[in-house]
Amino acid sequence: MTRTLWTARSGAGRRAARTTGAPPALWVATAARGGIHGYTRALEATPLFTDWQVERLVTHDDGPLPRRLSLFARGAGTLLWRCLSARPSLVHLHSAAYGSFARKALLLWAARGVFRVPTVLHLHAGEFETFYGACPPLARALVRATLRRADRVITLSPALAAAVTRIAPGARVTVAANGVALAPAARVLARRAPRVLFAGVLIDRKDPVGLLRAWAACPRPPGARLVFAGDGPLRADLEALAAELGVSRSVDFRGWLDPAGVAAEMDQADILALPSHFEGQPLSLLEGMARGLALLSTRVGGIPDLIEDGVSGRLVPPGDPGALSAALAELLSDQDARARYGAAAYARAAHAFDIRRTWQSLDTVYRTLAQGAPRGPHD
Known part of the structure; x- marks a missing residue:
């Protein structure tokens, strides 16, 4: 309490x-x-x-x-x-x-x-x-x-x-x-099936439903996974939608995690996705930048001050499922692009955040x- x-x-x-x-x-x-x-x-x-x-x-x-x-x-x-x-x-x-x-x-x-x-x-x-x-x-x-x-x-x-x-x-x-506190250096991403992480409250304005639909619509490398680290009113709907879309086996719902748990998930992730409709300056993106993750988010609020599209991550319009799916497919398919975006995001975090x-x-x-x-x- x-x-x-x-x-x-x-x-x-x-x-x-x-x-x-x-x-x-x-x-x-x-x-x-x-x-x-x-x-x-x-x-x-x-x-x-x-x-x-x-x-x-x-x-x-x-x-x-x-x-x-x-x-x-x-x-x-x-x-x-x-x-x-x-x-x-x-x-x-x-x-x-x-x-x-x-x-x-x-x-x-x-x-x-x-x-x-x-x-x-x-x-x-x-x-x-x-x-x-x-x-x-x-x-x-x-x-x-x-x-x-x-x-x-x-x-x-x-x-x-x-x-x-x-x-x-x-x-x-x-x-x-x-x-945020910075990692000593940008992490070298493992050459394995990529993991996409959503870290936050499962509510409409963060659009986890849009992310799940984009995941189902885009081509995915064998073994790729989408992880939701968070809880909220959309949790049950998301689990039902994952089953309806036929992607339950590639999607994990971790529930609400303490800071150490979120950090552990970020250390296993390759891409941090936050397709919000409204944001100020989300800490989850900053924490991803501080670890050198490739970022996927939207052009809302203070997010464009964090991410330069095509340099330190990918930005798409909010509520645009086609653009979100295309950007996600690009990141999933290109290991070198993920590494470039992650290194640039880490440098940006070290300089300004x-x-x-x-x-x-x-x-x-x-x-x-x-x-x-x-x-x-x-x-």
Whole structure:
């Protein structure tokens, strides 16, 4: 069962805070399975969490509605108490769209508007502009006001930053790309039947159904396999569809895996496929890049900032089964192309998406906004 609040601190972080008197930073995020949870967990191992004595406050998870309501109420109460009794250096709120944005907006206005604590609103939603367009006029006004009220809005990609600026001119926007820990070198792919991996929640917007249909439609080398590492509402439908299409013997459903399990699947894969309709900057693609996998994805959200089509992977239009099947067939049939794409993806990750760059970007934002910034061994 997820705890409402837990802290990630080390001796080094405590020493830095004692030296400067800087109060902790407070992170507000979800514990639900998905990219935001993976992102926040990855950063717990960096100096950002130790230097700033980050306290992580969970206000949402995968549980039933009564539990989620209770978790949000308790989380909101904890946030208000922290702001009142031990004013944090800042409050960093991690948000998707729709209900996630509404919850984080409420907490942002409480922290910034009532207690005058500096706030960072971190947008992870690739479909944020679509969400805004679907809002009624009053809700749009509240979205704009919230974006402007935040001391800093962080986006994962320049495309999302431009969308935020279009929605709320005057919002203070900074791009801080997702990051991952890099493998020592790009992996040399084995000369064997290729394995295609989908790693993520099995939901409509990630289009695992489209991937399965593309798998069934394209020519496949003997022994090739498609692996779904994830769970979700489409799991049963996918298993039934695999049987209907006659490909059950070449498709594996692993269920939801912990980070070590996902890493093990990536170490066995040759191609990482994510044919999403909406994305911000998916960690699964970055993790594949960090291992030198060939990538197959779509031209949505921040994905084109990760993958250059024909150089570090293949990009196809979302919801285009013919293009997806053709690109998948190309990757399955050409070992040398997989190796080239994987090496280029690894080089791109090393240049732009090393997690060290991520935490340093956030540290720069914190030092700009917060009073009593820590001065430790990383200065």
